[in-house]
Amino acid sequence: MAVLVVMFILFLVKSGAAQLNNTENNLNIPIRSFCGRNPPIVLSSFINNRNSTLAEIRRQLSSNDGFYATAQSLTEGDSVFGAAQCRNYLSTAQCVACFDAGVSELASCITGNGAYVFFDNCFVRYENYDNFYKDPNVVEDAGITPLGICGNQTAYQSETIFRQTVDALLADIKDATPKTKNFYVASTRKITNENATLYAIAQCVKDTTQAICQNCISTAYSYLSNCLPNTQGRFINMGCFARYSETPFFNDNQTIDITSFLKGRSSNVAVIAGAVGGVCLLLIMIVFLLWFRKRKNSKKKEQDTPDLNGAINYNYKDLQLATKDFSKENFLGKGGFGEVFKAILDDKSVVAVKKIEVEYAKAKEEFENEVKLICNVQHRNLLRLLGWSSEESHLLLVLEYMPNGSLDRFLWGPRRGTLNWKQRYDIIFGIARGLAHLHNEFHVKIVHRDIKSSNILLDHDFQPKIADFGLARFQPEDKSHVSTKFAGTLGYTAPEYALRGILSEKVDTYSFGIVILEIISGRRCTDTNSDKPSMDYLLEHAWKLYESKKHFEFIDETLDVNQNHEQHLMQIIEIALLCTQSPVSKRPTMSEVVSMLPNGLSLGNRQLTRPTLIDLERRVLVSYTTRGITNHNASGMQHELLAKEKLPNLNEEDKLDVMEKGMNVATVE
Template sequence: MTVTKHKSTISSCLIKSPNLLYRSGSLSQPTSGDPICIMRSVLGFVVLILWSRVTVGEPQANLLQDGCSLFNVRNASAFAATFNDTLADLRSSISASNSSLFATVHRPRAPQSVYALFQCRSYLSSADCLACFSAAEGHIRRCGAAHGGRVIYDGCFLRYESTLFFDQVTPSENRNSCGVRNAATGGFTASVRSLVADLSAATPRIPKFFAAAEREGVLAVAQCVETVSEEGCEQCLAAAVGNVMRCLPSADGRALGAGCFMRYSDESFFPANRTVDLSPYLTNSGDSSRGTKFQGLLNFRYKDLKNATNNFSEKNKVGEGGFGGVYQVKSSTVKDVAFLMNHNFQVKFLGKGHLKNGTTVAVKRLAIAQTSRARAEFQSEVKLISNIHHRNLVRLLGYSSKHENFLLVYEYMANNSLDKFIFGDKRGFLNWGQRFGIIVGMARGLSYLHQEFHIRIIHRDIKCSNILLDDDFQPRVADFGLARLLPEDKTHLSTVFAGTFGYTAPEYAIHGQLSEKVDTYGYGIVVLEIISGRQCNDLKLEPATQYIRDWAWKLYEQDRLLEMVDETMDPNDYSPEEVKRIIKIALLCTQFTVAARPTMSETVVLLLSQTDVALQLTRPAFIDASEMIDEEEAVE
């Protein structure tokens, strides 16, 4: 593993550690009369803070900061023996099969006491964590017989002292490290501010004090040392937020110190399956808080859900999907639902669909056969999807299965489904930035289901009505948990048709062949709808434009793609070249040949590329009308 350093001219200043004096640095030029420079020459001890850009492919090898105490121990030989044993114990702990990527060692009774702590970012693999430790170990040995030292990499943190420091956070020592490239998108700064504020609020409440999240093209992580208190973590991250925001509008920024670490970027630097749903850890205080502290999957009583939805009244109904109706909770009195959940806390409603803490939930009644097998499959899938947490997937909160009806309880999306905003009564509300965010978010959610969750899940029914929008108009894919699962050892399977006319890939509609590329096809159709403001099939239009995919291909062949753009969008609000690029990606997703379509993870990469990628598009062999699935026979 290569350790990367970026050399800079730095000036030095003293940082007061609780136990020791450290020398740190900034990127300003030193003055000739700087007393610290004089002290440095007198002591003959140089300590550097080294900043560097990310090493692509080796994030754990990117050295961010190092420092050594200004004072040496008295008994250097005794210290060396104890220090060697301490590092060996740390390595042993990190190398263990059950390692949590965190370890502490303390030897208070040795001839020279040593306390040491090592922590990896939780998104690293065990092998990468061990490699990062090796780099940190080699580097910190340069401190020689110093009373203490610390090394911070992008991937890990190593510190030792002669006195106990495990519970210290020293927020005053927190510093930032900013990238040299500015973000390309205009809304990036606002997205960073929102996301890092949420991370700062949520991380102290998350086990092991680590969270990774992505939102609107921003990826970010926050982490505190596991041995600090929740209050200490809050204090450290509060300082980190202030420092990391000073990096804006840089596309990459970090805040680092002895107690915590925070980073944001417009490029991926952690696996997508390590993201955390922050909403359960956010309270209702503060601008960034929108979630509720739900703790695990909840088992609802059927009679309470029935009462809360007014016996599944049509007045409470907010949608109808392929598996059943969706209802918003209603309660005329708090007493009706005071004990709605069989759980260790009480949930009460203030009014129609609103919990006392401001949360609204949606109840989905499923139209599934009432058999013991169906019940077992239902409970099995509920347990599975309860572990699915992604920013772009609707979250399951609870269920009920002890009655003739199977019920699922989801987080409620106040903005309802995407179709209302594309070709419904709210058409024209979404600008291009919001539409593009929805296009990217959908792709990320599906990519997670296909390749990043531990069991591959195929949705099979991607359409605008199955894409919900949260308060920030970020997309949440719904109904994914009711799809069949694709075994890891198979590339495709055949099953009963369960799609919607117009969105369904031809190989699935005709032959019943199911793969994740079926979702890619449906996704491409939805993208065309988002851009055009039209439904995939609309017989009220003139024949040349009735079928959205056919129309898009004709415009593509004639180099007239911009004629497809929704006329309700402000032409000054979008880049024509960007819109054409996204339409081409949608056409690639709807290729007739399965192998020609990209995976959803490949689609995400295409969407986020800033240049017009040369796409190999082949005009589809359109299905003959006599072979089409009749619209009335398609499962809605």
Template sequence: MKTPFMLPCRRWWLMAVVIIEVALILESAMSDPEINLLNKGCSQYNATNLSDFFSNLNATFSGLRNQISSQNKKFATAQQARTSDPVYAMVQCRDYLSVADCVSCLDAAVSQIRNCSAANGARVIYDGCFLRLGLHIHFSHLINFSSLHSLQSMCQIPSFLIIEQGTLKNGNIIAVKKLALSSSRAKADFESEVKLISNVHHRNLIRLLGCSNKGPELLLVYEYMANGSLDRFLYGERRGALNWKQRFEIIFGTARGLAYLHEQFHVCIIHRDIKSSNILLDDDFQPKIADFGLARLLPEDQSHLSTRFAGTLGYTAPEYAIHGQLSEKVDTYSFGVVVLEIISGRKCNEMKVESTEFLLEQAWKLYEDDMHLKLVDDSMNEYREEEVKKVIEIALMCTQSPVSVRPTMSEVVVLLVSERSIELTRPTRPTLIDNDKKIREEATAATGPSTSDATASFTEFTGR
């Protein structure tokens, strides 16, 4: 028998059910996980043990999904590192997404990343979320991304920065590069460096571990190089500490890194700022090229680009410094100058007290007089004279004019490891410019070197 009290209770119960159903329908109608794809990429390297890798991959994705769905997180990290192919991953959703939309965005990103198959690293960027995974990057120790906007347009390196040493939760030491958000240039440099360096992997290129644009500073997190930059060992506080074997290994490793950027990566990358301070040394004095903020991509169908000068005078090829003609041979020229610095222990754009010659000019004159070894750093004692002479000649080949006669960096690598003496056409005289981008005329015995306001033509390029 129904009592008068039961009738209103039943009505209220029915109304509650209707309200809940309407709310669910409205939530479904208003749901928007924002899965417009902005960017995606797969590593060119694959995992070694596929069974372990896919098992770890599935467990890692499951861990991310569980954290977002049950713990109401918008940022989560997960890892499976029990085997030789560990997987680390991180996901971040925009703050305004609902839990359901965040999960949906993650699911869509996971589906995209699975298209990379066994690639040991991948990333997917949607409007609403960002997912990244890797075999070696422990994202739970990295800096949290506070905004996805700066990662969407990823497209150039500044002098307005600070490099600091930091320590992760697991005790690993890192280098943190801070860029002040004082200009649009800083943000553009940040975005360019992240875009380029996160996709290149080589033993002689610095490895990017993470980044952040939270707060007033932009942060780039790199692997830590215990010995700092090469310039410290050539003309800084550690001058004289490198023997010839170490110097040669630095030269060879740098050449190999550049050859990868120019010819072995899927698109040609021109660094534009190769110099001793941008070459870092690890515990074993192995070199790693750093600072990709000025790097540019060279399309396959173009021999060069015409662009405004950016870089460091003294290391910069004349055709680029004067006319803005940029090709990979600009890096080749800079490499040649760095090699001369490594051999001489002298800074390229400083004149010796007893002369008015820059380093490249002095090296060329000593070569012409067959007095190569007068260039060698006084602090370097034991070395094979013929080997050092060969390397000096290779450096001069890299600085030749016109551009077309400079070797490619892969050719430089072969020349460096060749046991026989190089029997090639004599290098042609480089075009010498001073700090005002004026061409330095050849010196005369009576008057010494002079400068000219004349400009030379550097239009001889070869297709790649």
């Protein structure tokens, strides 16, 4: 059935594409695309949901002259949430044809649930979460960098006048686009004393906020200004698209009057151009002087950053050269908020360079503060920051290079089954020591927030190092927790944080427990137990085997465990379950975990209780504890529904904990 649907959509692609005129402006050639790397749980379910979602989007774009559409299909797991948007200068037929070209481009993306493709005329995107509808920059595992593309021809007559005119037009569009009803502007501008016209558009994703649109278009303005004096330029980001060209790509009667959005700014191009030209000249002089002084002092300014514990402030151009201009052959993978590349420095040392792109005004300041913090966090089980670079919008981290890559490669990736039990235990113990250092042994308490197998890197001796501190947050010593917006990876995230934003160091403890279960079982936490009658996720599967005293069935089938290791391994499973308990007070600290691990579990007065389980598709609570609460609806959040008479079978501790989370009890046993 899935194959038939794919063939049907590809047929629509071919028939739709034929409706376009074969002109330079209407050729739907991809200019940016990406296929996700996290494989779907069940491929056939994913394909069916994707096809259903894309078919509904096509139906919406085909009717009522719509330029933006969203749809989703959530049946049988592997949910697919999709969105597509066309430029407003297209006809309906052209919009659908562009969408069809996008569907054709993404048809082969079956390696992961999540993908996108950008054309000049439209974009198509789908993910397995719906947060990106309102905030297109939201991603689950990785950041998406903006992209500027400049033409290869410069202005053929007066370069100065061309530069000034384009800059003035782009400035007007930057100010006007976020203020329009549909976040779209198309405008033209005559070039003074020349028989030529400039064409430019800007468009934000329709469902986003004005603030996000403003930030995105401001970044677009900066990128496109750097294209000058080239005769065309494009800017692509998840939240917006902008383009200018001296060649028409929309009709003159399709422009938008933006005068009312400029709030009294002079429309006299000559005045604007003169002012901009003067400022540009001054900026050019300043930039040149700064560049000259930087080159004179040094390419590496280690002496200027004595508080960074030996970390080097690298020159961006040097790192660009060391990574072969961030080439595909040097690509190592994606982490939170950036891509990672292998780099060989001048002294022949091998490092990893993480390329981060951010878009808001204080990002650079926050980045530098974070660098100063991480540079001073030194531990054998924490990935060491060797240096950094912060030039304009380019933010780079220079990190230790880990030759064996990430832990997940050895659990379910290409090297599955190559780790023995001693190596796995050493990895578990090393992660625990690294977290204990972050929580208790540094001068401030740091919560990592994104502990998962892909963020554990292995050195040449398979010793673990915790990586990717992009989501790390301080926890004040006088606070048991802080409230913050959720950021992390579902499946690894503690329920009180995923549902209520309650963040404490015990969030890392929970994630650590999940990673232990992955290391022992060799399975992803989001994998369902599909070879059994149930469809339990990993945590629930582990708990049920523990309840029935069948621990051994949970162990990775590729792991050769002898009798001497069996008891110790069972105890480590119990420690993992202890770390994933609710309420939060029942979880041990990471320092306690470090003391438990060498000799196995020492419960003392503790008693293992069933963990809180979350439906990862709907992000709602499945069950709470064996003592009375099941089938919770985490979307209610109404404390008044938790009146005492509605909780007859709970003791006072349970009532308090449920009310703290604000959960809406649906049934009580």
